[in-house]
Amino acid sequence: MFDFLRRAAAAGGDGDAMPEAKASAVGPLTAGRVNTFPGALGAQARPVWQGTRDAGSLVRAGFQGNPVGFRAVRLIAEAAAALPLVLQDCERRYEAHPLLTLMRRPNPAQGRADFLDALYAQLLLSGNAYVEAVPGAAPGLPVELHVLRSDRMRVIPGPDGWPEAWEYTVGVRKHRFNAGAGGGAVAPICHVRAYHPRDDHYGLSPLEAAATAIDVHNSASRWSKALLDNAARPSGAIVYKGADGQAVLSPDQYDRLVSEMEMHHQGARNAGRPMLLEGGLDWKPMGFSPSDMEFQKTKEAAAREIAVAFGIPPMLMGIPGDATYANYQEAHRAFYRLTVLPLATRVTAALADWLGGFIGEAVELRPDPDQVPALAAERDQQWRRIGEAAFLTEAEKRALLGLPRLAEEE
Secondary structure, eight states: OOGGGTOBOOOOSSTTOOOOBOSOTTHHHHTTOOOOSTTSBOTTSSBOOSTTOOHHHHHIIIIISOHHHHHHHHHHHHHHHTSOEEEEOSSOEESSOHHHHHHHSSBTTBOHHHHHHHHHHHHHHHSEEEEEEEOOSSSSSOSEEEEEOGGGEEEEEOTTSSEEEEEEEETTEEEEEETTGGGOSSOSEEEEEOOOTTOSSOOOOHHHHTHHHHHHHHHHHHHHHHHHHTTTSOOOEEEEOOTTSOOOOOHHHHHHHHHHHHHHSSSGGGTTOOOOOOTTEEEEOOOOOHHHHTHHHHHHHHHHHHHHHHTOOGGGGTOSSOOOHHHHHHHHHHHIIIIIHHHHHHHHHHHHHHHHHHHTOOOEEEEOGGGOGGGHHHHHHHHHHHHTOTTSOHHHHHHHTTOOOOGGGO
């Protein structure tokens, strides 16, 4: 979809006429560039996560292995995928259109909700989302759309800095998608990426921004698990003093004591089990230190930071706070207004611009906020305020409400 930046205007009849180069002057500087700072392109021209992390380890730690990260991604992706979509141009809103038909069933395995769910999830997990267009026998819209795994995709920049191809790798097998495949003007791949201030070709994932908080949350969870494995109490001390005043156990006595403690007095199934100590042994329990008592608060603070990185009000994630009914309503409204709608608007606009190139139409695909229950109150106020504005014409009112013009207004 970036080919229009690379195409030069056709030269005129004069031999000395120079074609107009429609490309950024600094684009060639980024072509083939290898960045060395964290989060940018590595030596393999692939995203490099904080420290030694790659995309897979970050997803395993922050999504598969962390309930807060998992819920954050699922909450946003499911909410955005469920938004009603409208298709319109500057003249009308379409009830039926080939593009709407394609979006209703992008491929045989996925409907619209499943397709968009996967697309939003890839964007949230990696900062990048790739959609493949499967062309039909005749020119026009693709017959299928598929969301590709972003961790398998590599951007190949051209001489002008814009992507000239994308390489998809599965094991040892690779497939190259050329930007001008088949001589067409539209690229076979639509790359949607989140903003990254230090990377020319890849986006920044919320997981990467929340990586430290995810580590803290996971470490606190492992600490809690270890505490439960040790009968849900901090470790104590077994003091030995023999009858002859000797305070040292023999190797056999020590091994036997450790074995009995692990077998009979550790783990949840042994919680509360009385301890039988032989002569000379005494148990000295140790209470929770102040740092032990702060672990739960540290875990809640880390969970709050993860939610903030994804743009989700903490109370919607079940994180303790001022969870009154009025606050919950406002948090729900803010979640849609500040996180879900901007994300869905960006992604659907990119899809509409890309797919419109196949059919040569300038159409707008966007979510319809009028059908979002969480925004019903503010939309009612907006409609009433605009409807009661006597100084506005009907055409101006429709424009303010995001509606296309009526046929009789032309």
